[in-house]
Amino acid sequence: MKMPRVLIVEDEPAIAELIAVNLRHSGFQPTWAMDSVTAQCELDAVLPDVILLDWMLPGESGLSLARKWRADARTKAVPIIMLTARGDEHDRVAGLDAGADDYITKPFSTKEMLARIRAVLRRRAPEQAGGTVAIGALVLDASTYRVTFQEQLLKMGPTEFKLLHYLMQHAERVHSRSQLLDRVWGDHVFIEERTVDVHVKRLREALGAGGTMIETVRGAGYRITAQPQVAAPAAAAPASLSPSSAAA
Missing domain, CATH: 1.10.10.10 (Winged helix-like DNA-binding domain superfamily/Winged helix DNA-binding domain)
Structure with a gap:
């Protein structure tokens, strides 16, 4: 099973690195983009499993990117979690209306972030068939x-x-x-x-x-594993020499 890919769109390197480290330690494969142009290039190259999208970005805003990606047939189903310091209800509604699946207000704990990522992935995952x-x-x-x-x-x-x-x-x-x-x-x-x-x-x-x-x-x-490791048998102790063999 491949590690879920997470595209981090965040213009502050320290925050992006902290997020990336925690994602790697938790079994995810993070990729960082610091602006809208780089983010679009990353999306064009490989489609991620989830996007962590900062609201305030140089150039095109995260809100605008969310709307654009939701309108694109290729990216419309990719879960988007907005990251922002804007915490009032109006801003949360604006982010969700733009197409975000969830919303995390800065500062946030890494545990909360990981839980929300897993939650959106579970909601988007197809029901596991029997078999x-x-x-x-x-x-x-x-x-x-x-x-x-x-x-x-x-x-x-x-x-x-x-x-x-x-x-x-x-x-x-x-x-x-x-x-x-x-x-x-x-x-x-x-x-x-x-x-x-x-x-x-x-x-x-x-x-x-x-x-x-x-x-x-x-x-x-x-x-x-299909091939469990079996402890090697202990080496046999060398036989002691008998008096006759010693004499030989």
Whole structure:
């Protein structure tokens, strides 16, 4: 699964860099444009998944850009979040009327920004269809809510099922505890990150022999892999020499 692309249209380098750093740390791929001309060039090159658009820009304003992109068939469906120091109701309404999907007033917390980005992406994402995901001998059927390993039906709770489904949809990729909390439990739920460890343990137990497919990546998080690492057997100790062999 590709990292969601975020186009940051912001003329203040310090703010843009702070946003970009937090986005990268949270699994997004940020691109920065400092004015309307650069922003349009970036959009023409690659369509982002979401746009963070500052209201006050040199040249064409963010409000004008939002209207233009909403009128363009290619960019009309890209979520736009307005960033501005203007906080009164009239300005918020103006931004939304111009086509923005959401509105963040400066100064804002990075947690709020990330939550709003995820929220607009969820609203624009198509409903996930059922269907089957398979990794080696492990098969999950979302339509029938069944999991089998080596053709043996497994039993697990709903949270373990959702966790497994997400991991299988993004196989071989390492996910931090906070990422799993956001994607499996939802970013509106405030629970301890260690809760993830408990459910991973339960998931491994439910998978039985397939539990080794869920790997812990020290200092990073968890992943599911088709080729779990198996500890190499310890080297055999050299045999002691017998008196006869020593004499030989």
